Amino acid sequence: MHRVIIGNGISGSHAARVLRERDPGSQITIISAGALLFYNRYDLPDVFRGRCDWTDYLVYPPAYYEENKIKLRRKSLVTEVNTNKRTLTLAHREVVTYDQLLVATGGVAYVPERLLDSIPLMHNFNNFRVAMAMRDALPDGGVVIMLGGDALGLDLARTLINTKHKVILIAGDRTFWPHEITQETRPRFLQALEKMHIEVIDDKQVDRVEHSNGTGPARRVVFDDGSDLAADVVMPFYGLSPSVDFMSHAGIDIERGILVNPQLQTTRDDIWAAGDVCQIWSPEHNAYRFYYGWKNVKMMGDVAARNMTGDDVSFTTAVDEILQLKPDGTIYSPFWEYD
Numbered sequence: 001m002h003r004v005i006i007g008n009g010i011s012g013s014h015a016a017r018v019l020r021e022r023d024p025g026s027q028i029t030i031i032s033a034g035a036l037l038f039y040n041r042y043d044l045p046d047v048f049r050g051r052c053d054w055t056d057y058l059v060y061p062p063a064y065y066e067e068n069k070i071k072l073r074r075k076s077l078v079t080e081v082n083t084n085k086r087t088l089t090l091a092h093r094e095v096v097t098y099d100q101l102l103v104a105t106g107g108v109a110y111v112p113e114r115l116l117d118s119i120p121l122m123h124n125f126n127n128f129r130v131a132m133a134m135r136d137a138l139p140d141g142g143v144v145i146m147l148g149g150d151a152l153g154l155d156l157a158r159t160l161i162n163t164k165h166k167v168i169l170i171a172g173d174r175t176f177w178p179h180e181i182t183q184e185t186r187p188r189f190l191q192a193l194e195k196m197h198i199e200v201i202d203d204k205q206v207d208r209v210e211h212s213n214g215t216g217p218a219r220r221v222v223f224d225d226g227s228d229l230a231a232d233v234v235m236p237f238y239g240l241s242p243s244v245d246f247m248s249h250a251g252i253d254i255e256r257g258i259l260v261n262p263q264l265q266t267t268r269d270d271i272w273a274a275g276d277v278c279q280i281w282s283p284e285h286n287a288y289r290f291y292y293g294w295k296n297v298k299m300m301g302d303v304a305a306r307n308m309t310g311d312d313v314s315f316t317t318a319v320d321e322i323l324q325l326k327p328d329g330t331i332y333s334p335f336w337e338y339d
């Protein structure tokens, strides 16, 4: 039995661990586009507290993979899945066969169409390498403009403020994503951000990002009305798009994410999906839903691995999705919590 997992984030890595515990004899391969071993992305704001060695973020020691007979293929991008032949094709044309497949490819930062040309001038924060690049671009006491303001961005904003940087948020309909906020409560949550010392601009639409002229901050955010604002770093935080392109000819059902039943099985009985890449059928909502956050995603890895090895368990949400207003007037997101 060769079980292949695509993706070494929390869902794929946890699934591998559970698969190994439940079936000591099977062959397990994790295939990952990234170059690093599994590390804790949620701790990445710590690069601003001087934690700049990537091995400090490792969840398992490097020897873990060999000790547990888990083969990890890094820097290997899966470009195609042939479900009839049960094969994967990697970008360098190698073909890998599987008996069971778990797709755990997560998502990438979503950027609205109008800002696509500005991508080269913006910084991301979704892996160690780009987090370090962003840190290097930001001088002490420097200014960050955050566009959108999803929950990951707001988590980073808290650290940036604590480490004496200035954060300006250009708010919009993706602010607080993936939390859903009503129009009535939105002003109170925006006020809470101000209380957290985030400067909020809520009445402007960004048109583009440009290089600054001459000395001073490196970037300029230009608004629809022609006005602009300077910053050292500009970051898009508009939420996620699931990484599913390589599955588009695989013959399984995909809406925005890979559609799975509560057991996390796709429309093929030898393929499962877990983590940010999948939309899970919720009888309660009568819809396929995304469930974000460390605890939910880890739970999905657990459920998928159990069902791949003969159980019949359903995913139940492990974290409350409600954004909270704390007594001191600031906000708290349950998505900021992990263990």
Ligand SMILES: Cc1cc2nc3c(=O)[nH]c(=O)nc-3n(C[C@H](O)[C@H](O)[C@H](O)COP(=O)(O)OP(=O)(O)OC[C@H]3O[C@@H](n4cnc5c(N)ncnc54)[C@H](O)[C@@H]3O)c2cc1C
Pocket: 006, 007, 008, 009, 010, 011, 012, 031, 032, 033, 034, 041, 076, 077, 078, 079, 104, 105, 106, 107, 108, 109, 110, 126, 150, 151, 152, 153, 177, 178, 239, 240, 243, 246, 274, 275, 276, 277, 292, 293, 294, 297, 335, 336
């Ligand atoms: C911009 C952004 C904002 C986020 N905001 C929040 C938030 O506010 N709150 C929250 O709880 N969570 C947030 N998350 C998500 C959080 O990081 C996840 O819930 C969790 O890390 C997802 O785990 P995962 O295992 O599904 O995927 P990931 O941790 O994303 O891992 C995916 C893995 O798949 C690999 N991969 C992708 N495509 C391929 C391919 N074709 N071939 C091979 N390997 C591939 C990647 O290299 C990676 O190893 C955010 C993530 C991003 C990127």
